[in-house]
Amino acid sequence: MTAVWRKTLASLRRRRLQAVIIGLVVLLAAGTATLALTLLFGSTNAYDQAFAQQRGAHVLQEFTGGATTVQLAHTARAPGVTAAAGPWRTDNITVEPARVPPDERQMVADFGPPKLGLEVVGRASPAGPADDLRLVAGHWLRSGNQIVLTRSFALAQSLAVGETLNAVVGSRRVPLIIAGEVIDVDEMDAANQSPQHAWVLPATLPRLIGPGDQPGYEMAYRFRHAATNAALRADLVPIKALLPAGALGFTRSYIDVRNNYNITSALVLTFLLAFSVFALGAAALIVANIVTGAVLAGFRDIGIMKAIGFTPGQVVQMLVLQMLVPALIACVVGIPLGLLLSRPLVTQSADALGLPPPAALSLPAVLLVIAGVVTVVAVSAALPAWRAGRLSPVRAIVSGTAPQGRKAVGLARALDRLHLPPTVRLGAGQAFARPLRAGFTAVAVLVGVATVTFAVGLRTTLMHGLNDPAFNGGDYQIEVSRLMQYPDARLMHTLRAQPQTQAIVARDWASVQVNGISQPVQSVFTRGDATKLGLRALQGRWYAAPGEAVAPEAFMKEAHLRVGDYFTGSINGRRLRFHLVGMMFDTAEFGRILYMDFSTLHRAMPGEVPADYLVRLRPRSDPTAYAIRVNRTSRADLTVNIQNNTASSVIATVNDVVLVLALVLAVIAAAAVFNTVLLNTRERVRDTAVLKAVGMAPRQAILMVATSAAILGLIGGILGIPAGVVLHGVILQLMANLVGNTISPLQYQAFSAPLLLGLVIAGMLVAVLGALLPARWAAYTGVAEVLHAE
């Protein structure tokens, strides 16, 4: 072993630049991989841990008023149920914070106090057989004038324990003092789920029910089989059987909550994992390349080593060690770096659940990264080394260089016919003289160009998506909600009277029971032309008649429907026939949603009126002035929100991560290109010296090397473009699927011809620039010196 070590260390010292390049690339790869895996383990664990601790409910089920508490209590003994809590009485209420923060005084003066929606639950104790609520501030309810909020809601609205919320009950206000804040693992955070749950004592709840409210019940269940949403749907069947028809309302599955909780991480993870695989691949490429180069260059050395008694195994060992040493050193730096970078993301998700921040070190992640790096490096070094180890020592010493493969004769003849200057022709010949090496260079460029293409494309698409109303929920500036006291007709009149109003679309929600699907589907019904807000079908067309519907992919998949299909179902117990006329993009409920015209809802619920109004203003109108004018018509009964269509935080995070990772990979790819070109040139330094001896000028030598690099760069660049475009499509589709949607390639519009051309040229330039430094060195090194050293 000592002989192997001595030779290894000596070789490393002689090839410092290469060791540094390997180290750098492995460092970046290990760092990204650590970041990805820590996030993968860390975020999933955080939720699962909290869910276990709080006996989270697999399903939080809402019931309409049709069922009695006795009937509901019976469902706890339905087959498959392992634990149940409730029934609890529930009602959707509106509250106004009593305290006005100083910086919002003007707002309140203009708009009146903000109105916040809450789903209040009458519950005596935070503990129970399922769905424990974990107190993180204040205390549980002690008297009838208290309320407990989710921490997520309190944070989002800047509310603190001890402050008062006024519940709007008809024209009365019922004051409720915030007693505590809890973590509820069975609902999504305030940014993704509205209304949030809030709790009052059971005796308080009836006091909060206003005229026109439809109070219901809620129960929490844990089931024996709860691994998938399909299993949960099956679990609900016996419960449904115990209740009168139509009693089952909205279902909240813990899987959706967990997915939602993990969604940022999941989206980011998609890239992180893809990128770390890319980065490790690039590292493998570089290592294999360097070892191949070392074997080629050190051929005589290897022959001599074997002649003095190194076994083939020891030769392989030595070459592998030469690569592993810098790789492991890089891990020592890269892994902590990855852990450090993962910190904010992991703690942020833990924080949302009120969990203590997870341990800084995820042991499985670290071990996996080390194992990955060692395997990739060792294998990619061992393959070419093995060839060298088996070589006959005599041949190695005598020939001095590796046996040459014959270059393609056809190619040579083709080049002959082109009447190129001899330097260019020689360079072209060199580019293909060693097919493996040529492949390495081209692949390195390919990886770089593909990544940059992908990253540029993704950013363009995401920005495009953010600006396209079909992808961001519609182009409107004002959203108005009204209380019962402000009738629909009056509000429509008020809005129409504003000269800045361009289009009004009123909205209402209801659940639709679709035949073949056990759980009701939350559906949006629009009154007014929704396409005036820029909403449109990505496939098929937008609905135009009663009974027509559009939906995102998740719903279509679950119901096994395609655009053009008819399906049946019921709203409010009334049987209806629907026609799916288009597919849309909407991430709400992870794409498990239907959009229809209000006339469809009217058939089932003739008395129903919308509660929510979206207004698109004429160009160059002032939304604030508009909102104030509308609000003046009744401060008490309207909530007017100005919609600011800023990038959602998820997309913004993804965009940043993509950019950083693309840069990292571009650096890795450039390092790989530089490295192969450097090796090529070093290997050819004798040939270059010979050419100079027969009269090649230094400038011609540089031109020759640059030509060789440019050709490979061009090939890599040209192949990298389609690779990047395909990758872009795949990742984008993966992302859309995560939120229950699909995107057709026609929607991308991410690449323009000049952009792609520019990327090809950039790839070629990197190759040429990488070649220039070693080329200059080769061109100006003395011939006598090189040939003397031979």
Place this chain on the structure above:
Amino acid sequence: MTQVIELTQVSKVYNGGAAQTALDGISMSVASGEFVAVMGPSGSGKSTLLNMVAGLDRPTSGRVCVGGRDLTGLSEGELAKFRRTHVGIVFQFFHLLNDLTVLDNVLVAAELAGIKRSAARQQATALLARLEIADKADVYPAELSGGQRQRVAIARALVNRPPLLLADEPTGALDSRSGDQIMELIAAINASGQTVVLVTHDAKLAARHAQRVISMSDGRIVDDAVLEPAAGTRSLLTFQREEARR
């Protein structure tokens, strides 16, 4: 007679750790058409001297003139152009380009000198025929014997018809039969008018073919003898007798 090579007080010092004086104030000249052998033990500076003449290396001090041009002032690029047309070089270890066929190895030199490809091809093919390796034109160097490789190297050196041929131990890596053949070739080349400087440490070869023998030791010229054809033969015989007596 015009002087093809003129060295004046040429010194070369390599600075690798301890300074190594490879050439120590050498002055000499070679006339057109001469066949000069440079002899001396290993490390005496023979190759260094040849590299100076070829413009492959620069002297630390002194002047090197070849074909009437002072090489000391030329740039790398100018030196390359000078080599294309003025000198042909043959090395001990052939130094062929392994990626190129035999024909292409020869063609490269012609093309670098700006000869049109078709003309160069004719010239190279003719040369290969004269050196009796025309049948190997499309073969790669790895498949050739040492003697054949050296013929290719000679063809490459001659393809631009340089007035000066420099050969650094061209037979050093060959068996004696191939070595003899190569030497016959070089002698024939000299007979057709080209000036030849041949580095060798083989006294027999030097005496048999050269008209003049320069002996070197420790970077200095210690002897410079012109051999009469007849005297050359005699001295060779004397030499052989002396060898036999030892």
